[in-house]
Amino acid sequence: MSDGTEHGSSTAEFAVLLPAVAALLAVALGAGVCGTTQVRLEQAARATARELARGETTASALETGHRLAGETASIKIGSAGPYRRVEVSTQFALPWFGGPELLKLSARAEAKPEGPGGGVAGPGGR
Template sequence: MTAEFAVALPAVLLVLGLLLAGSAAGLTQLRLEEAARAGARALARGEDAGAIGGIVRQLAGDSARSTVTVDGIWLSVTVSGTVSGAAAPLIPWTLTAKAWARRESTVAAALSAPSTAPLGLSRDA
């Protein structure tokens, strides 16, 4: 019985360690994705790159790095980081998340704003 326990215990601990490391990587990826989405939304509203970096660090942690890309009206924020915590030595990968947003313009906001005058009537009439 002791021999079987001595053989099985390392295998059980290895599987447990892999499950914990996978869970830590999954949670880190979710944090990076949320930070990228929040950064892209803020960038689309007109925030500067310094503010985007602050939002990303607040949501994904101090070790997260962000990159802003502008492609016409499309904006993207790429966030990368490593797994933190006790599982970090087991997972040396760099995880990355990217989110796109369309730039909000003042013309589009003015067109989508509800009008206060009824249709067909002008304010001077």
């Protein structure tokens, strides 16, 4: 038989566990958003490099990169031997874990230019 001393103990246990559950949920949501942002950066880097390799203008390629990665993303274009190199990066902030520059996410892609001197044969080529 109960003598009444345990009355409300489940409420107290719930109150103690609630902040831990909320923190775990915040970390899980932050990781999901971080993963989604990384995928967007990868897509932007590949698409920008592909456009440059096809001979599109730098402005057009940058527009595509910003459309996919977001306007706040930084896009750097360079060369690595015969390849065009693109690096897309952005600051990722989790406001409940500190400052606005908690993580820097980035992605890189390279593509070899098509056409004459690019090494890709056109129609009827080898």
